[in-house]
Amino acid sequence: MVTRLVLVLGDQLSMTVAGLKAADKDTDVVVMAEVADETDYAQHHPKKIALIFAAMRKFARKLQDDGWTVAYTELDDSNNTGSICGELIRRAEDFDASEVLATEPGEWRLISALTHCPLKVRQLEDGRFIASHRQFGEWAEGRKALRMEYFYRDMRRQTGLMMEGETPAGGQWNYDHDNRKAASGSVDTAPMQFTPDDVVEEVLDLVEARFSKNFGTLRPFTLATDQGQARRALTHFIKHGLPKFGDYQDAMLENEPFLWHAHLSAYINIGLLDPMEVCQAAEDAWKNGDVPINAAEGFIRQIIGWREYVRGIYFHEGPEYPERNVLKHKRDLPWLYWGGETKMRCVGQAVAQTRDHGYAHHIQRLMVTGNFALLAGIDPHQVHEWYLSVYIDAFEWVESPNTVGMSQFADGGIIASKPYVSSGNYIDKMSDHCKLCAYDVKAKDGEEDACPFNVLYWHFLERHRERFTDNARMGNMYRTWDRMAEDKKDRILTRAESFLKNMEDGGLI
Incomplete structure (x- = not known):
């Protein structure tokens, strides 16, 4: 009887992988390994x-x-070879196996x-994804622009989520215009x-001993590390966070890292939650009258729309995509991204x-840290490596299109029809950071204390x-x-030039 090895990676912790x-089950051997190649290719x-090691160990016990x-x-196993391939070779010798079954990794690096x-x-x-590589390729073929909105509509039709026959629930595909309210006061959930x-x-003891120099705070650690806990976290969000998620999903508040966001993306990305069960829970809450339609639609769009779309882009564009830099x-990347002192309150x-939680929501990533990097002309590959390193939900298939394409426009417009740049006015509108900032967001004539976003925007x-x-969406600017x-x-x-020179010289900005 032939024994095969079955490779299960740290982001594939699902029984249906x-x-x-x-x-x-009777003849094959599952191989799982914590290896240096995976901990060290980025400063995670x-x-x-x-999160990944604890979830892996629990999943291994579940399989057993x-x-x-x-x-x-x-x-810390003394026989650890340090790489996935090395562990497969070692286990093939141990079990006299000649073949490996592997679920395709989410990074070209590991596929290679x-x-x-x-x-x-x-x-x-x-x-575990709705759209296969082939399906996305067929959708993309012949299109002048690969815009997420149209892909998202196909995903709605395919899944039936929030659909009434061929018509979107409520008569609209997208309720984004209802999801841009600024928050104020206290947040009543977490x-x-x-x-x-x-x-x-x-x-935690292992990570503390081996990775204490990595950027980020390890303790307190309160994340879910198995499917049961992740499902409890989902139920908690649907009840307490989703009702207000839609209205305030773009908002930012001082010392409020989560607001009404789900904080579930890491659990979905490593396999503890199935994306469809998450979407169906949101849809059920809307059908039951527990959440408004803009909240359910906006949340579902992030998963079957955006998440599926960026995965499709990553594999459609190929392994060189993260290296692009058309601008x-x-x-x-200035030291402030690694916790260095800055006078910019929002950044x-x-x-x-990010240091304390390994988390920031999409507007903080896109319109604060990403916006500043784009305006300041930071090397997009360094920005990409930073995002890949510091966020607990970051894997290259999802992170690089969001960073290289959406945030830094380094792909030349495959994802975004225009660069996502803004002055300080947007941040002032959507947050309370500017009130406590050393810079003046109202100063727009190049004053010494003018918000850097204001001068860098025009620069x-x-x-x-x-x-x-000639970009139709930028003519007014x-x-x-x-x-x-x-x-x-x-x-x-x-x-702007003075600010950039000071930044390059390592000065306080």
């Missing part, structure tokens, strides 16, 4: 490493309880490693928290909560005029700039 579905947040033979390698592993490795497409058990505590931005708040437009002046008096424009550009 393709490799397990194709395997034989300690909470991310702890279900009757599977599991060969599990812990990070398995492809070149000196074993017969059969990579099966990950069936993501569900869990007390670490013995398995988690053991992992030719070259400045180094400081976003980075601080960005001016230096990229040739590329964007250029017309506004061109109407300004020349002396005012000179003051703004001079102040």
Whole structure:
């Protein structure tokens, strides 16, 4: 009887993952391994490493309880080879196995490693996504623009979520215009928290010993680390967070890292939650009258729309996608992204909560840290590496399109029809950060204390005029700039250059 190895990676912790579905419980051996290649290719947040290792160990026990033979390698095992391929080779010798069943990884880096592993490795497409590679390719073929909105509508039709026959519930596909309210006062909910058990505590001790120099706070650690806990976190969000999620999903408040956001993306991305069960829970809450339609639709759109779309883009565009830099931005990522002092209140708040929680919501990522990096001309690959490192939900298939495409416009407009840049006015409208900032968000004439977003915004437009002046969505911006008096424009550009020079010299910004 032939024994095969079944590789299960740390972001494939689902009993329905393709490799397990194709395997034989009676004869095949599941291989799981904590290896240095995976902990060290990026400077991962300690909470991310702890989440994945703890969830892996619990999932391995679940497989064993279900009757599977599991060969599990812990990070500090003296026989650990340090790589996924190395562990497969070692286990193939242990069990006299000649073939490996693997669910296709979510990063080209690992796909290549398995492809070149000196074993017969059969990579099966990950069936946990709604749109297959082929389906996305067929949708993309012949289109001049690969816009998410149209892909999302196809996903709604395919899943039937919030549909009334062929018509979207409520008569609209998208309720985004209802989801841009600024929040005020106190937040009356928070993501569900869990007390670490013995398995988690053991992992925390390991991570604390091995990764104490990584950016990020490890303790307190309150994340879900198994499917049961993740489902409780989902139920908690649907009841307490989702009713207000829609209205305030773009809002930011001082010292409120979560607001009414789900904080479930990491659980979905590593396999503890199935994306369809999450969407169906939101749909059921709307059908039962517990949440408004804009909340349910906006939340579901993030999963079957945006999440599926960026995964499709990542595989459609190929392994070189994260290297793109059409705007030719070259400045180094400033130290403030790693916790260095800054006078910019909004950026400081976003980075601080990223350090403490490994989390920031989409507007903080796009319109604060991402917006500043784009306006300042930071090398997009360095920005990409930062996002991949510091967020617990970051895997390259989802992170690189969001960063390289949506945030930094480094792909030249495949994802975004225009760069997501804004002055400080947007941040002032959607947050309370500006009231406590050392800079003046109302100063717009190039004053010394002017909000850096204000002067860098016009500096960005001016230096990229040739590329964007004919962009239909940016015409008004250029017309506004061109109407300004020349002396005012000179003051703004001079102040922007001075700010950038100070940043490059390592000064306080």
